[in-house]
Amino acid sequence: MFFLKPLEKGLLTGVCKACVQKMGTLELAKEKGLIILEDMYGHAGMGKK
Numbered sequence: 001m002f003f004l005k006p007l008e009k010g011l012l013t014g015v016c017k018a019c020v021q022k023m024g025t026l027e028l029a030k031e032k033g034l035i036i037l038e039d040m041y042g043h044a045g046m047g048k049k
Contacts, residue, residue, distance in 0.1 A: 016044040
């Protein structure tokens with residue numbers, strides 16, 4: 001649950017899919033309504049869309 005404090009402070013809207021899968025928190029991230037970022041082979045891309 002490494003993303004809960006930033007989420008509570010309004011600093012977070014999405015998470016890297018590969019990271020939350022590795023940490024075992026993918027379902028929790030979905031429950032919290034976070035955007036699952038996976039545009040770079042399962043990782044969050046850094047470029048603009």
